[in-house]
Amino acid sequence: MQITFLGTSSGVPTRSRNVSSIALRLPQRAEVWLFDCGEGTQHQLLRSDVKISQISKIFITHMHGDHIFGLSGLLASCGMAGNVSRMDIYGPTGLADYLDACLRYSETRLAYTLKVHKIKPGLVFADDEFSVSCAPLKHRVTAHGYRIEEKDRPGKFDxxxxxxxxxxxxxxxxxxxxxxxxxxxxxxxxxxxxxCGEPQAGRKVVYCTDTIYCDSAVELAKGANVLIHEATFAHQDSDMAYQRLHSTSTMAAQVALNAGVNDLIMTHFSPRYAPGNALQLDDLLKEARSIFANTHLAHDFMSFEVDAK
Known part of the structure; x- marks a missing residue:
């Protein structure tokens, strides 16, 4: 189970960071699930080692442009490549209408089956190996976080x-x-x-963006191996975080601490902390680590292997 960050900026892209998208690779089944799809995501995929042909599901957190503007372009490219037979997309109310309008007005006809699933809190998807559930976050529009759970695996065979x-x-x-x-x-x-030895606990990954600190994010992340949480602002800019309903680095760390996760990966950073500015991302990392030691800063094309612990 491997996470690849395709975009780690908030709102707008920068020279070194694209807008939101992560890929979760399920190597045991040669399958990739995408979470959010900001503008330029397909270009990021081409620059990464993630294969577009392996994408089978896309999960959208909310309808803001920096999380969905790359979706119709990616779907069109998948159709022209001719190597996709079905795509399932999960997201909030309005997503199906948005995609229908994009494809209709651009006269794009997909050569594969596209199914859009409207999500609500609770179980979103399940099969023999994995389940995906979602919970509401606290943002300016309806937004959900996702929890991906791998089912327990048999122990080592003697x-x-x-x-x-x-x-x-x-x-x-x-x-x-x-x-x-x-x-x-x-x-x-x-x-x-x-x-067989003792069963191996399934791995758990949680993705929370966009949101200010909220109890539902803590509950969603309980006991996860990895929590990916937005950290748009530094602690000293918490007034802006409250105004815009985004998280600070310390809020993300508090969610990780209260949820008892193994690792926190912060993402969705404001461009105001780019190199050369008075406050930089290393400062946000120090703030978070003062609360939760196992905190990491995401950057575009960073890969993180999810270990069972």
Whole structure:
């Protein structure tokens, strides 16, 4: 499970940072899920090692332009590339109408199935390996944070024990790895649980932007391996944060601390902290680490491996 940051600026792009988008790579199934899609996201994808052809789902937090203006262009490019058969998009009320207008007025016809799902707090998606849920955030428009949970995985399979007992390899090993009970042709019966170590806890990633500090973000992030949280402003600019309903670095750190996460990655930075200005992003990092030590600053094309802990 790997996170790649495609855009880490707020509001407008800068020379070194594009607007919001992250890619979550699910290597065990060669699949990529995108979270937000600001203008220029497809250009960022071309400059990264994330394959556009592997994108199957896109989750939108809210309808502000720096989170959605790249969506119709990316969908059109996926259609012209001819290597996408279906795309599922999840987001708030209005997203389907917005996309319909963009595609209709540009006379773009997609050669694949596009399904837009209107989200509400709670479970958004689930399959045998993953689930995605969302919760409301506190912003100027309706906004949601997302929680991606990997289901617990079977523990390590003891191959040597199985061989010592004369169990033939192949499909039977696979069944035992899944914890199933198998019966051999000679009548012997084995429980897969006796051959597997302790189950490995599934990894959990939470994405919260745009929002000011709120209890629902803390609840959504409880026990996560990684929390990605906006930190638009420095602590000394908290007045602007309250006016615009964005977070400061210290608010993001407080969410991480109260939720008991392993790692906090801050993103969605105001251009006012660009190099050369009196206050810079390293100052925001120091502020956050004074509250939550395992804090990291995201930058465009940064990749972060999510470890199970």
């Amino acid at each position: 191959v040597q024990k199985a061989i010592a007992l004369g169990i033939p390899s192949g499909p039977i090993f696979g069944q035992l790895k899944q914890g199933k009970t198998v019966t051999l042709p000679d009548g012997r019966q084995f429980d897969g649980k006796d051959f």
